[in-house]
Amino acid sequence: MRIQPRQQLLDIWRATARSSYQNRSWVWGGRESANSVSDAEQLLCVILPATAIENFRVDDPDQTDEDVLRALHVMGNAADIPRHLVGILLEYFDRYSDNGVPLFHGGSSFSTLDPDDKPTTEQLELDVVESYAISITLTLATLSFARKFETIVTRKDLRADTDRLKDMASTRLTAAMVGLLRSFTVNAFDADSDFGRHLLRTVNQVGLPEKRVTTQLIRELRDVTAGLQNRINIGSGQVNDVDLRTLLYECGWSWGVVRDAPTIDFVTGPGIVQRDGYALDAPYLYFTVVALDGLAELFSSRTRRDGLLDDLQQRLAAALNVRWDLTQSYWSTLASFGDGRWPLEDLPWRATDGVESDYFSLLVTSIAARDLAERRGTDVALGRLGRVLGELANRARITRRPIADDPGVRLHSPGVAIALDRSEEFGPPLAWEATDFAGLLLKRSLRVTELINDIDLRRELLELVDQVWDHVLARRHRDSTGKDLWHGLWDQPANVFMSVTERFTQPAWHHTVRVVESLLFAAGLANSSPLHAGDVSEFATNLLAEAEHLFDQEQLAGSTEAGSPLRGEMQIVGSSISRAREILPVRPGSATSLLLEALRKLEQLAAARQEVIGAS
Numbered sequence: 001m002r003i004q005p006r007q008q009l010l011d012i013w014r015a016t017a018r019s020s021y022q023n024r025s026w027v028w029g030g031r032e033s034a035n036s037v038s039d040a041e042q043l044l045c046v047i048l049p050a051t052a053i054e055n056f057r058v059d060d061p062d063q064t065d066e067d068v069l070r071a072l073h074v075m076g077n078a079a080d081i082p083r084h085l086v087g088i089l090l091e092y093f094d095r096y097s098d099n100g101v102p103l104f105h106g107g108s109s110f111s112t113l114d115p116d117d118k119p120t121t122e123q124l125e126l127d128v129v130e131s132y133a134i135s136i137t138l139t140l141a142t143l144s145f146a147r148k149f150e151t152i153v154t155r156k157d158l159r160a161d162t163d164r165l166k167d168m169a170s171t172r173l174t175a176a177m178v179g180l181l182r183s184f185t186v187n188a189f190d191a192d193s194d195f196g197r198h199l200l201r202t203v204n205q206v207g208l209p210e211k212r213v214t215t216q217l218i219r220e221l222r223d224v225t226a227g228l229q230n231r232i233n234i235g236s237g238q239v240n241d242v243d244l245r246t247l248l249y250e251c252g253w254s255w256g257v258v259r260d261a262p263t264i265d266f267v268t269g270p271g272i273v274q275r276d277g278y279a280l281d282a283p284y285l286y287f288t289v290v291a292l293d294g295l296a297e298l299f300s301s302r303t304r305r306d307g308l309l310d311d312l313q314q315r316l317a318a319a320l321n322v323r324w325d326l327t328q329s330y331w332s333t334l335a336s337f338g339d340g341r342w343p344l345e346d347l348p349w350r351a352t353d354g355v356e357s358d359y360f361s362l363l364v365t366s367i368a369a370r371d372l373a374e375r376r377g378t379d380v381a382l383g384r385l386g387r388v389l390g391e392l393a394n395r396a397r398i399t400r401r402p403i404a405d406d407p408g409v410r411l412h413s414p415g416v417a418i419a420l421d422r423s424e425e426f427g428p429p430l431a432w433e434a435t436d437f438a439g440l441l442l443k444r445s446l447r448v449t450e451l452i453n454d455i456d457l458r459r460e461l462l463e464l465v466d467q468v469w470d471h472v473l474a475r476r477h478r479d480s481t482g483k484d485l486w487h488g489l490w491d492q493p494a495n496v497f498m499s500v501t502e503r504f505t506q507p508a509w510h511h512t513v514r515v516v517e518s519l520l521f522a523a524g525l526a527n528s529s530p531l532h533a534g535d536v537s538e539f540a541t542n543l544l545a546e547a548e549h550l551f552d553q554e555q556l557a558g559s560t561e562a563g564s565p566l567r568g569e570m571q572i573v574g575s576s577i578s579r580a581r582e583i584l585p586v587r588p589g590s591a592t593s594l595l596l597e598a599l600r601k602l603e604q605l606a607a608a609r610q611e612v613i614g615a616s
Contacts, residue, residue: 002466005523009049009056012516013071015488016045019507021075026088028095030486031508035107036096036131040138041509043092045516046072047085051141052520058082059149082149086161089142093168100271102175104131106432113419113429120427126278129253129287130432132179133294139173140297142166143308170310171271177298177316178274180253180291181235182261184323186228187282187352188242188249195352196248202350203337218245220333225249227326234319236261236277250352251323251330252283253291255420255432267312280421285351285363286434288327292367295324332371335364336381344368344388347395358395358408359416359437362444365389369448379454386452386461389445393464396437398471402497411437413493413500438475439490439514442468446521450528465522471496472515477507490515540580540588543595547577550602569605573598 020027020042028034030042049056055065061078075081096103106128110119143166150162189195191214204213218225225244228251232238236258237251256279263274298317303309309317335344343349349360365388372381393399397408415435423430445468449461474496479487491511494500551573576598580591 001462001522001525003469003519003522005519005526009053009516009519009523010067010071011488012045012512012519013049013068015486016042016512017072017074019485019489021084026091029506031504031506033108034095035109036103036105037107037109037128037134038509039092039095040131040134041513043089044134044138044141044513045509047089047138047141047145048513048516048520050085051144053523057148058085059145060152062152082145083158085145086149086158086165090161090165090168092138093165093172097168097172097271100171101273102135102172102271104128104135104176104179106131109432110420110423110430111417111433113417113431117428119430122426123423123428123430126256126423126426127179127275128256128432129180129183130290132176132183133290135172135176136180136294137297139169139176140300140303140308142169143173144302144306147306147308170313173309174267174313174316175272176294177313177320178235178264178267178272179257180295181264181316181319181323182257182274182277183253183255183279183287183291184232184235184237184251185254185258185281185283186232186237186239186242186244186249186251188239188244188247189352191248194354195250198350198352198354199248199250199334202346203334203343205338205341205343205346214248217248217337220337221330224251224326224330224333227322231322231326234262234264236281237323238262250283252285252288252327254279254282255284255287255418259422264316267316278422278425282421284418285360286418286432288331289363289366292324292327292370295320296370299324328367328371328374331364331367335368342384345384347388347391357411357416358392359411359434361388362392362437362440365392366440366444369444369451373447373451379452379457382448382452383454383457383460385448386445386457386464389441389448389461390464393441393445393468396441397497398438398441399464399467402499404499406499409497409499412497413502435491435508436511436514438468438472439511439518442472443514443518443521446518446525450521450525472518475511477504536592537584537588540584540592540595543592543599544577544580544584547580547595547598547602550599550606551577554602554605566605569601573601573605 028039028042030038032038050058056068058064058068058072058081061082064078064081069078072081075084096105104127105125107124109128109130110123112119146162146166146169150159153159153162187195191200191210200210200213203217204210228237228239229244257275257277258279258281259277260281261277267274297303299321336342344361344364347361348356348358349364350356351360365385369385372385390399395408396411397406402409412435415433417431417433420430420432442465445461445465449458449465452458452461475491475493477486477489477492478495486507489507489512491508492504494503554570576594580594580598584591
């Protein structure tokens, strides 16, 4: 793997601090003007590594690494950095709250389907699922950071700020969880409707009669259906009045709180306002994946280990966990439906509204990969996902040269515009632009690579990861003069695609945080135990048996009783054999290296002893 996650993360920290922390204050915004989503992504470029990787911690000045201090030097010394982070995080939570009530407005992240139109003020103030989801990631990282930092804080004013930060983060976390519960939706439809025909056309890969495919799909989804009918009892997505056993359906998250979403009666108190819903009561693939990514942090081992959730949040998390499981199972079932070619392998993915896109294929791959991780999927299934990712990299012209007017390039610029249905009730029709294909592909490729246990398959995926990383790395903002504040941040697609003429003067934090997330996956992959083939283990085991036997012979011959130099050699050999025995189950190649050296020294000792015997 050519990625060097530690160095790359330090470079991003250096660039983020240089561009965002000026004159002792945080500068919000980038390519988009400041909004709750982009500003959270900007903060996560720093706070995510600081809470996810042990040697990137900045919450204890006595344990902060020197290279971390060098990367963040514009924010001060080891004691200054966590203090400034507390202030910056408080500023974010203050900016996106109104009298203590958290706000999740889409703001400048909203665009319009018609470029001549502009969103109305009312539209800019609509809450959006991406803000809920990223707030879960940000607030959990904030709580983890604040709880560790408070253990070394002695100043009363700083302790008060840290306590206030924890309270504001916890309130925003609760509000975000409520927002996601009220944005979940189940859209049921007949098999002979337009939605039903598009769905059946997507999953029917062998040309079976539609009635037979419908029956089979309903049967394969029966566990998900039972869960939706019986386990969804708070928030939106309740389908007690619809018999899903005879209908086709989709489940997931809409782009905001859905129309007529019920309030959650047990969530009351300061800071929580459950506004009327407005979004289409149907799932969007993009926002479904965004929600699942945010919820992954909620259900992580760190959240459980550090006890980051209070009693109310644990109750909300349980309800969200039901939706998490059912949604993953639903989309994973669609992706791999049937006995032949998977629907996911039939690129591009066709949504139930008939729209097709390779970006949708990448989103479905994201869900399928996570579901396989939860179910400990086989290497065969993971290998098929890997090949889909490789084909998507080809079609998006990441690993292949683009041609004139290439549709693959349009995945990156201008990207995929996702229409936000029902937004037209507040002004012109809104859209959400998805331009993160390359970063998302890198992130998913690393995730699938980490899950694979077959050496050859992992090597194949690592080659794809290296190619995608080379492409992503080439899209950083570049400045040969060294004066550009944004140098080293993302994203500049014109660097790699000659047909893209627009050059940006500011970074997109959405792209940059995608790279940060990918680098965290790369760090986890680098920290994992190396794979090994069975024949390597067998070879090492045979070497160990021979080395132990010869070592015993030398001990019996009295080598340990010989002079000091010879006794020292025997001790070294014994230590090498012990170390090899210890690491052989997980690192047979390293064990082989130790054993070969031990055998070489044992042979030298045996030869020397034979010479002595011959001379006498």
